[in-house]
Amino acid sequence: MTEHESHRRKASGRTGSTIPEARRHNLLRMVPSMKKVWTFVLIFALGWSLVACSSESTTTSSKSGKAELTLVWSKNEASDEQLSNILAEFNKQNPDITVKRVEVVSSGWADYFNKIQTMIAGGKSPDVIRVAIEGIQMFAKQELLLPLDTYMKSDPAALENYSDLHPKLQSPFVIDNKTYGFVWDWNNVVMHFNTDMLKQAGLSVPNKSWTKDDFLQYAQKLTTEKDSKKTYGFAIPNYYFGASAWLFNNNASVLNDEMTTSKLDDPNAIELMQFFQDLIYTYKVAPVPGPKDDQIQMLINGQVGMISAGKWPFGTYDKNKFTNIDVQFLPTLKTNKVIFGSGAFPVLKSTKHPEAAYKLSAFLSGVYSQKTTLSNTSIPTRISVMNEVLPKTPAQNWKVYAESADIAKAVEAPMQYGEIQGVFDRHVSEILANQSDAATAMKKAKQEIDAILKK
Numbered sequence: 001m002t003e004h005e006s007h008r009r010k011a012s013g014r015t016g017s018t019i020p021e022a023r024r025h026n027l028l029r030m031v032p033s034m035k036k037v038w039t040f041v042l043i044f045a046l047g048w049s050l051v052a053c054s055s056e057s058t059t060t061s062s063k064s065g066k067a068e069l070t071l072v073w074s075k076n077e078a079s080d081e082q083l084s085n086i087l088a089e090f091n092k093q094n095p096d097i098t099v100k101r102v103e104v105v106s107s108g109w110a111d112y113f114n115k116i117q118t119m120i121a122g123g124k125s126p127d128v129i130r131v132a133i134e135g136i137q138m139f140a141k142q143e144l145l146l147p148l149d150t151y152m153k154s155d156p157a158a159l160e161n162y163s164d165l166h167p168k169l170q171s172p173f174v175i176d177n178k179t180y181g182f183v184w185d186w187n188n189v190v191m192h193f194n195t196d197m198l199k200q201a202g203l204s205v206p207n208k209s210w211t212k213d214d215f216l217q218y219a220q221k222l223t224t225e226k227d228s229k230k231t232y233g234f235a236i237p238n239y240y241f242g243a244s245a246w247l248f249n250n251n252a253s254v255l256n257d258e259m260t261t262s263k264l265d266d267p268n269a270i271e272l273m274q275f276f277q278d279l280i281y282t283y284k285v286a287p288v289p290g291p292k293d294d295q296i297q298m299l300i301n302g303q304v305g306m307i308s309a310g311k312w313p314f315g316t317y318d319k320n321k322f323t324n325i326d327v328q329f330l331p332t333l334k335t336n337k338v339i340f341g342s343g344a345f346p347v348l349k350s351t352k353h354p355e356a357a358y359k360l361s362a363f364l365s366g367v368y369s370q371k372t373t374l375s376n377t378s379i380p381t382r383i384s385v386m387n388e389v390l391p392k393t394p395a396q397n398w399k400v401y402a403e404s405a406d407i408a409k410a411v412e413a414p415m416q417y418g419e420i421q422g423v424f425d426r427h428v429s430e431i432l433a434n435q436s437d438a439a440t441a442m443k444k445a446k447q448e449i450d451a452i453l454k455k
Helices: 021-029 031-064 080-093 109-121 133-141 149-154 167-173 195-200 212-222 240-249 267-281 295-301 313-319 354-364 367-373 383-392 399-407 417-432 438-453
Strands: 067-072 097-102 185-188 190-194 224-226 229-235 304-309 325-328 338-344 408-410
Touching: 067 354, 080 097, 080 354, 080 367, 097 354, 109 133, 109 417, 133 167, 133 338, 133 417, 149 354, 167 338, 167 399, 167 408, 185 399, 190 195, 190 295, 190 399, 212 229, 212 304, 229 295, 240 267, 240 304, 240 338, 240 417, 267 417, 267 438, 295 304, 295 313, 325 399, 338 399, 354 367, 367 383, 383 399, 399 408, 417 438
Parallel strands: 067 097, 229 304, 338 408
Antiparallel strands: 185 338, 190 304, 190 325, 224 229
C-alpha cells in the first residue's frame, strides 16, 4: 500500500425486465409511499454531496493554505545557527510553510530509530525526519514512509536539479522503484594520518596502491615507547561501519548481496578479524579499544599515528586547530573498495501536509542546504557542491573523497540493522579484548544474525 493509491470506482450497468401484469396493480398502489422514500433518498444524497464538497474544499485549502511541519533533525550535525539559517531560507521561499525542528537525543542510529518509532506509536509523528542509510530500509519496509515520485513529477522544480545528486549515493533511497528521499550527505572510510608523526618516523603519505604489508610497516614504525609512554601506530575501528570498510577490502562482508544471510563465517572475514586481533597482541601496534576512547582526539594528541574514518573528523580537527593531517585510501588487501553511508530527509506517511513536506525534503537536499552545513563533517552529495567544497578540505590529498564516490559500495543496512549492528559490535569487542579467537566469534555472530534475518 502507498499513500497515493487511487480511489477506484466501479460502474454498474442496469438491465431491463418485463413486469408481470398481476404485479403492476400492487406496484401502482405503492407509488405514494415510494415518493416519500425517494424524497428522503434525494435529501440524504444532497446532504452527502454537500459534505463531500466540504471535505474536498478542505483538502484543497490544506494544499494551497498554510502548513505547519515538524522536522526531526539533530543539531549534532550542524550548529543552531546553520539550522536556523536553512529553515529561514526555506520559509523565505515558501512563506506559507513553517517548520518546527525537534531534537532527538540518542546514543547512535539504532537508538535514534527506536525513538522515532516510539514517537510514531505515541501519536506524535513528525512530518519529515533525518534518516541515514542504516534506517531507510526499516522505515520503508514497515510502510512508514511516503513515496515521493508523484510529487517529483508534479513539482520537479522543488528538487532544483535531481541529476546533480550523485546517482550511486542516491540509490539506497530508491527501494522497489519508489523514491523515499533525496540524498543530502554521505561519508566513507579512508585512512587519516598525523603527518607530524609520519615525519618523525621518516615516512610520507603512502600512495593509493599501498598494501597490507605496507600498512603493517607504517604501523610498526609509528609505534614507539618513551618514558613508559607508548604511542601506537593505528587505532582499530571497533564498530560496524568502520570494520565493514576493512571487510570489503578483504573481499568479505557482514551479509550477502541480498542481505538474507550473514557471511561472517567466510574465511576472508575471519582472516580480517584475526588480523585486527594480531595488531594488538602479536604485532603490538594498536591499543585495546576502550568504550570511552575518542580515536579522533587520540590522533590529534599523538597517541596514535593512523585512524580509519570518513570526513567527520574534520569538524574536530577544525575546533582543535589541528592541521597536521592528511588522508589516503585504506590499504589494498585482497581488493580495494570504499564503503559509503548516506542520509536523507524522508517524509512520513502520516503527514497531513504531503506537498509541503515534499518541498521541505527536497529543499534540504538542495544546494543551499549542502553548502551551509556540509563543509567539515560530511561530504556533499550534489556533484556541483562536491566540486566546490572538497578542495577546501584541509588535507593535501582531499581528492580521495571525490574519487571514492564513483567506486563506493553501500554499507549493508537491512531493516534489522539495529539488531545486527549490536551482535556484530559485541563479537568484535570479544575478539579485540582477546576473549575469543576470530573464527569462533565470527561463527557465533553469523548464527545470531541469521536468526535475526529470519524473523
